[in-house]
Amino acid sequence: MKKELLATDFLDRATDLYGDSTGVIADDGTRYTYAEFGDRVNQLSRALVDLGVEQGDRVAVLSPNTHWFLETLYATTQLGAIQVALNYRLMPGDYEYILEDCGVDVVIADYEYAEKVQSVRSDIGADHYVGYEADRIDGEWRDYEDLLAGRSTVAVDRPDIDENDPATINYTSGTTGDPKGVVRTHRTEHYHALCVIHHMEIDDADTYLWTLPMFHCNGWGHEYAITGVGGTHVCQRDFSAERTFERIQAYDVSYLCGAPVVLNRLIEYAAENDVETTGAADVRIATGANAPPESTIRSVEDEMGWKLIHLYGLTETAPVITTSNAPAKIEKNGRIYTKNRQGFAALGVELRVVDENGEDVPRDDETMGEIVVRGNQVMDRYWNKPEQTERAFNERVEGWFHTGDIATIDEDGMVSIKDRKKDVIVSGGENISSIEVEDAIYDHPDVTKTAVIGVPHEEWQETPLALVVTKPDSDLTPADLESFLADELAGYKIPTEIEVVDDDELPETATGKIQKTQLRDRYAEE
Incomplete structure (x- = not known):
C-alpha cells in the first residue's frame, strides 16, 4: 500500500511516543516536553487560521535558532501552508525581493531582526506581521505569545495534504543574481529527514545542539529528524565557541553541525582555554562546505575526541547527497583520505561526474567534471522560475540536477570536489x-x-x-x-x-x- 510521505509525520510520532520526554530546550533554558511542544504548535496553528492562513499560503519566518522557529515550522506545515525561512544576515532590500517573490501572507520575525523587515514593510504585500517578543520591536507587530494565549491545544483539522504539495521554500544566497526560491515538497522533506537519520546515526538518545542556522538547507533535515526519533533540540540563538562548549557540558550534547570555519573556531577556543570538550555523552559533528583539511580532521578527532562526519549537498538537494561516514571505506582507504573528500552517494541518490558533453568521466580520481544527481530529496523546482528550473535539470544531462560543482570520482564512487564552476x-x-x-x-x-x-x-x-x-x-x-x-x-x-x-x-x-x-x-x- 502507499502512504503519503508528509512532513507532519515527525512531530506526530514524537508526541505519540515521546510525549513525556524533553523535546526542546529554549535558548533561555526553558524545557518543553514533546507533549507541551505539540500543544504550543496546535495553539499557533489555530492562531494562524484566525489570521486567515489557508492551505498553500506562505508564512515567512525571520529568526535565529529558537523554539519559536521550530513551533512555527510545524504549525505552518500541518495547515498545508508553506514556510519560507529567511536568512537573518540579509539586507532589507533582499527581504523586500524575497517576500514579494513568494507572495507572502504572514511575516513572523524575531525581535532582533524585525527592524530589517519593518524598514521595507510598506513595499511588502503581507496581511499580518507577528513578532517574537513584539514589545521589543518598533512598529505595529502582533505579539507571538499573545496569539497563543488561551487558545485550545486540541489538534486542528488538517486539510488533505498530498506528498507532492510544497512544504517549504528556501531561498538561495543570490550571489550570482536574484535569490531563487527552492521549492521542497512534503515528500522531499520527509525522505531527506530519513536520510539524515541514517547517515548521521541519529536516535532517541541524542541531544542535538543548534549551532547550524535553522533557516539553512541542512537545518531542514534536522528539524524533522531530531523530532521524529524523539531526540532533544537544544536551541542556541547564535554561534559562539564559548557558549557551544558550555551547552555541550550542561546538556550532555551528543551531536552538532558546523562548517569548517566553525570547526576552526571551536578548535582554537579549546586549545586556548583548556575546556572540557564533552559532557557525559560522546560527541560527533557533521560538517559540510569544503572538505576539512587533514589538520582539522586530526584536531577534531584526536585532540577534541569528537567523531567527524563530512557531508555534501546544496540548498536544492536538501542538502545531503553524499557522506564520508563509511567505516568500510575508512578501513580500506584510511581515515584522512575518506574524510578529506565529499564521499559516496547517500541512500537513494544517484550521482555522476560528467564532462561537458554529459558523458561520465573516468573513475581515476584525476579527471574533473560536474556533479549531477537524481534523488528523492532533490528539490521540486525554483519558485516562479521555470526557465532556470529547466536549465538546472537539463544543462548537460537531461533529467539530472546540475550542482555546478567540479569534482573527481575514484574507483569506489567517492567524489572529491575541486571547485565550483565559477571558482x-x-x-x-x-x-x-x-x-x-x-x-x-x-x-x-x-x-x-x-x-x-x-x-x-x-x-x-x-x-x-x-x-x-x-x-x-x-x-x-x-x-x-x-x-x-x-x-x-x-x-x-x-x-x-x-x-x-x-x-x-x-x-x-x-x-x-x-x-x-x-x-x-x-x-x-x-
Whole structure:
C-alpha cells in the first residue's frame, strides 16, 4: 500500500511516543516536553487560521535558532501552508525581493531582526506581521505569545495534504543574481529527514545542539529528524565557541553541525582555554562546505575526541547527497583520505561526474567534471522560475540536477570536489582548483582562515590571489607562506599574490562559508 510521505509525520510520532520526554530546550533554558511542544504548535496553528492562513499560503519566518522557529515550522506545515525561512544576515532590500517573490501572507520575525523587515514593510504585500517578543520591536507587530494565549491545544483539522504539495521554500544566497526560491515538497522533506537519520546515526538518545542556522538547507533535515526519533533540540540563538562548549557540558550534547570555519573556531577556543570538550555523552559533528583539511580532521578527532562526519549537498538537494561516514571505506582507504573528500552517494541518490558533453568521466580520481544527481530529496523546482528550473535539470544531462560543482570520482564512487564552476581559476590555459590551493595553505600551522580567488591578469588571463588570516601572535609574512607552498604545490598553482588580512575582511554566509563572489568583485574593481 502507499502512504503519503508528509512532513507532519515527525512531530506526530514524537508526541505519540515521546510525549513525556524533553523535546526542546529554549535558548533561555526553558524545557518543553514533546507533549507541551505539540500543544504550543496546535495553539499557533489555530492562531494562524484566525489570521486567515489557508492551505498553500506562505508564512515567512525571520529568526535565529529558537523554539519559536521550530513551533512555527510545524504549525505552518500541518495547515498545508508553506514556510519560507529567511536568512537573518540579509539586507532589507533582499527581504523586500524575497517576500514579494513568494507572495507572502504572514511575516513572523524575531525581535532582533524585525527592524530589517519593518524598514521595507510598506513595499511588502503581507496581511499580518507577528513578532517574537513584539514589545521589543518598533512598529505595529502582533505579539507571538499573545496569539497563543488561551487558545485550545486540541489538534486542528488538517486539510488533505498530498506528498507532492510544497512544504517549504528556501531561498538561495543570490550571489550570482536574484535569490531563487527552492521549492521542497512534503515528500522531499520527509525522505531527506530519513536520510539524515541514517547517515548521521541519529536516535532517541541524542541531544542535538543548534549551532547550524535553522533557516539553512541542512537545518531542514534536522528539524524533522531530531523530532521524529524523539531526540532533544537544544536551541542556541547564535554561534559562539564559548557558549557551544558550555551547552555541550550542561546538556550532555551528543551531536552538532558546523562548517569548517566553525570547526576552526571551536578548535582554537579549546586549545586556548583548556575546556572540557564533552559532557557525559560522546560527541560527533557533521560538517559540510569544503572538505576539512587533514589538520582539522586530526584536531577534531584526536585532540577534541569528537567523531567527524563530512557531508555534501546544496540548498536544492536538501542538502545531503553524499557522506564520508563509511567505516568500510575508512578501513580500506584510511581515515584522512575518506574524510578529506565529499564521499559516496547517500541512500537513494544517484550521482555522476560528467564532462561537458554529459558523458561520465573516468573513475581515476584525476579527471574533473560536474556533479549531477537524481534523488528523492532533490528539490521540486525554483519558485516562479521555470526557465532556470529547466536549465538546472537539463544543462548537460537531461533529467539530472546540475550542482555546478567540479569534482573527481575514484574507483569506489567517492567524489572529491575541486571547485565550483565559477571558482575554477584558469591561468595561462591551466585549470587551478582554488580548494586545492586553500588546503595547502591550511597546512601551515599559523593560518586560521584563507580564501583563494582568481584575479585578472594581462598576460595569463587570471592568476590566484590568496587572502590569509593568521593566528593573533603570528609573524607569518607573504614571503614565508610562498616559500612554504613551494614544497606543497606545482609552481603555476602558487598564488602570485598573497595578502595577510583581518578576519572581518573575508565576508561569510550565515553558515561560515566565505563569499568568494564578493571578494572577486572587490579585487576586480581594484
